[in-house]
Amino acid sequence: MIVGVLRPERRVDFNTEIRPVLNEHCIGCHGGVRQRSGLSFLFPEEAVQPAESGRRAIVAGNARGSELIRRIDHVDPGERMPPESEPLSEGERKLLHAWIDQGAEWDTHWAFRPPPDTIIVPRDPSGWSRNEIDHFVAKRLAATTLEPSPQAAKSTLARRVSLDLIGLPPPENLVAAFTADSTSSAYERLVDSLLASPHFGERWASVWLDLARYADSQGYQKDLLRREIWRYRDWVIDAFNRDMPFDQFTIEQLAGDLMPNATENQLLATAFHRNTMTNDEGGTDDEEFRVAAVIDRLNTTFEVWQATTISCVQCHHHPYDPIRHKEYYELYAFLNTSADRDFPDDRPLADVYTPDQQSQRNAFTQWKHTLQAEADTLTEEYRKRVKEYLEIIPGRVPVMQELPGDSSRTTRVFVKGNWLVHGDSVEPDLPDFLPGLLDEYPRNRLGLAKWLVDGRNPLTAxxxxxxxxxxxxxxxxxxxxxxxGSQGSRPTHPELLDWLAVRFAKDNGWSVKSLLKDIVLSATYRQSSSTTPEVVRRDPDNDFLARAPRFRLSAEQIRDQALAISGLLNPKVYGPSVMPYQPDGVWNVIRHAAKWETDSAGDQYRRGIYTFWRRVSPYPSMITFDVPSREVCVSRRIRTNTPLQALVTLNDPVFVDAARALAVRMLVEGGDADEGRIAFGFQLALLRAPDEDRLQLLLDFYREAIDEYTDNTDAAWLLVGREVEDAVELAALVNVANVILNLDELIMKG
Structure with a gap:
């Protein structure tokens, strides 16, 4: 018995109305993982073929003749689909009826279609917009009758954009210049100064290292150290500082060794895919873990550049997106011919010199060429120069390298993902739903890298x-x-996303700094985060961008900010990883662990990006603030809120040192009055003076601390040292500084 339905006159949209119904109710049994009764709704050509019963689930143009409609409309629970579940709603059934009667057209998923060549920017008549980004946002706001928020205060804006662009509070000289400058271009000058800062590269490299699964160790149980891999981290910092075009940034990391006349730096870049883990446990099969590394490289490549989750396709077709099991191994074939084989010493390795070392080498070569022909006896100077040259020892960094042609591997499908059970052999190729390789692209990592940043690729930009x-x-x-993919979120502003992608890749030549400048100069970015209950009720997730967001800083930013405000931050850029304070015994969980040697002489106060990162035992205070272990690629740090975080910022030695140093600044630079000193510390931290109520609270807290330390001078000495003349006063200011560094408005970006 069939239930009759009304057919809507409007055209049904497959992507927004039909695909979600199929994914929720049908794909689980008739998709990429399972094809019950020989039926799959994952690929359109399979959905219209006769199933094992001989019936066709979908007969285009004839809903009543389609088995799909007969089964979803059936009143008998034993016949109705989906089985053992609630029946589809009346609205869902009407949509399926109408879609099939209208021809059952399967539209390409929005993300798999390239952005249009020409995107018309809407016009905002209100006068609020500052650039094209704002016109798109204003159009969406107008459709919802929401109004944008006013521009944030200068102090708020300076702090926000500095934390975003360089990961640090703005330098005091830039703040002073920005505050005093009343011209319309003052903010842009501030932005340009931040983009030119060497700390820009540190901020954005920190983001990239999560994707690159960068660590100073090999992973797995033994987690042996990679003491020279920091040179890759420095390569990333330098690439962002130089604004290396992102297409070049991509190609060098994925295939720098395959580029014509590859340089030392291009070889170093390929350490991106040598960040995979190596298992040095006795009794393990090296081939098993070589395969695991190649699989990780493929999954990482597609997550980073295509935002496509394909790890499940090792075993079966993708559950929701049109990627076949065989296609996974055709992609795998691009990466399966590298020379690494889970060697304990991480071979192949490249000798990499620091810039200073390379300058010394160049100077020696130049000096040697200037020797007079008759000076063929070894002079003392010559001996000295040769000795200095021989003492220049390069770092040895794991890099990518292809096997020779006669040793190249054959790639076969792993049946159900089992690396020991081989199916058909395959050649490097791309999934059918994406554009293919151009004829001039080689079918290796270099060809894959070029394809990722090809203008025909709909996803990368x-x-x-x-x-x-x-x-x-x-x-x-x-x-x-x-x-x-089809299970991911749809864009809140699809036209804006496409406009940004086209501008980034085509108009601005893949310039990251240009992209960021466009965004931070927009009126959308400059809005205040203050809002009203009504706006929060109507747009709780800020989808419409009627206000600036407010969220907690990253682990690295929280730590670096405290050090910067206090004046302790070591601003040195580049160099080996460092070991700041860490509780004793943290590495004891690792068998035969090397010892954590706490750095001193200022290195313990370097930026968080330089902290030595061990996968099995990551730096404790940072993982408390959601830094991943970096065993695998992580695209998003999911922010958590736990009591442990407050315990870290109140008691971790780095934060206590920062509070102590800030207190000294308050005592020395804040004048003679208690109120002035506290206000000075607050101003340093938040770039604005405290209001009267806040100042009074801090002042009352300070006076309570004075009374406590007067009665217990040992506690004051323990905090600031016996050699300090005004130990009670300084210890009380340390408490106040600790509170300031823990203020919600400081830990948050708003």
């Missing part, structure tokens, strides 16, 4: 601009930054 947007706004225009 969208995915990358969305990643940068997410870091600035707390959420991407596509919230699921790691998944642009």
């Amino acid at each position: 969208r995915v990358i601009v969305n990643r940068f947007w997410e870091r600035l706004f707390g959420r991407g225009l596509v919230e699921t930054v790691e998944d642009f």
Whole structure:
């Protein structure tokens, strides 16, 4: 018995109305993992073929003749689909009826279609917009009758944009210049200064290292150290500082060794894919873990550049997106011919010199060429120069290298993902739903890298601009930054996403600094985060961008900010990883662990990006604030709120040192009055004076601390040292400084 339905006159949209119904109710049994009764709704050509029963689930143009409709409308629970579940709603059934009667057209998923060549920017008649980004946002706001928020105060804006662009509070000289400058271009000058800072590269490299699964160790149980891998981290910092075009940034990391006349730096860049883990446990099969590394490289490549989750396709077709099991191994074949084989010493390795070392080598070569022909006896100077030259020892960094042609591997499908059970052999190729390789691209890693940044690729530019947007706004225009597939979120502003992608890749030549400048100069970015209950009720997730977001800083930013405000931060850029304070015994969980040697002489106060990172035992205070272990690629740090975080910022030695140093600044630079000193510390931290109520609370807290330390001078000495003349006063200011460094408005970006 069939239930009759009304057919809507409007055209049904497959992507927004039909695909969600099929994914929720049908794909589980008739999709990529299972094809019950020989039926799958994952690929359109299979959905219209006769199933094992001989019936066709979908007969285009004839809903009543389609088995799908007969089964979803059936009143008998034993016949009705989906089985053992609630029946589809009346609205869902009407949509399926209408879609089939209208021809059952399967539209390409939005993310798999390239952005249009020409995107018309809407016009905002209100006068609020400052650039094209704002016109798109204003159009969406107008449709919802929401109004944008006013511009944030200068102090708030300076702090926000500095934390976003360089990961640190703004330098005092820039703040002073910006505050005193009343011209319309003052903010842009501030932005340009921050983009030119060497700390810019540190901020954005920190973001990239999560994707690159960078660590100073090999992973797995023994987690042996990679003491020279920091040179890759420095390569990333330098690439961002030089604004290396992102297409070049991509190609060098994925295939720098295959580029014509590859340089030392291009070889070093390929350590991106040597960040995979190596298992040095006795009794393990090296081939098993070589395969695991190649699988990780493929999954990482597609997550980072395509926001496509494909790890499940090792075993079966993708559950929801049109990627076949065989296609996974065709992609795997691009990466399966590298020379690494889970060697304990991480071979192949490249000798990499620091810039200073390379300068010394160049100077020696130049000096040697200037020797006079008759000076063929070894002079003392010559001996000295040769000795200095021989003492220049390069770092040995694991890099990618292809096997020779006669040793190249054959790639076979792993049946059900089992690396020991081989199916058909395959050649390097791309999934059918994406554009193919151009004829001039080689079928190796270099060809794959070039294809990723080819203008025909519909995903890369969208995915990358969305990643940068997410870091600035707390959420991407596509919230699921790691998944642009049919189960991912749809973009809140699809036209804006496409405009940004086209501008980034075509108009601005893949310039990251240009992309970021466009975004931070927009009126959208400059809005205040203050809002009203009504706006929060109507737009709780800020999808419409009627206000600036407010969210907690990253672990690295929280730590670096405290050190910067206090004056302790060591601003040195580049260099080996460092070991700041860490509780004793943390590495004892690792068998035969090397000892954590706490750095001194200022190195313990270097930026968080330089902290030695061990996968099995990551730096405790940072993982408390959600830094991943980096065993695998992580696109989003999911922010948590726990009591442990407050315990870290109140008691961790780095934060106590920062509070002590800030207290000294308050005592020395804040004048003679208690109120002035506290206000000075507050101003240093938040770039604005405290209001009267806040100042009074801090002052009362300070006086209570004075009374406590007067009665217990041992506690004051323990905190600031016996050699300090005004130990009670300084200890009380340390308490106040600790409170200031723990203020919600300091830990948050708003």
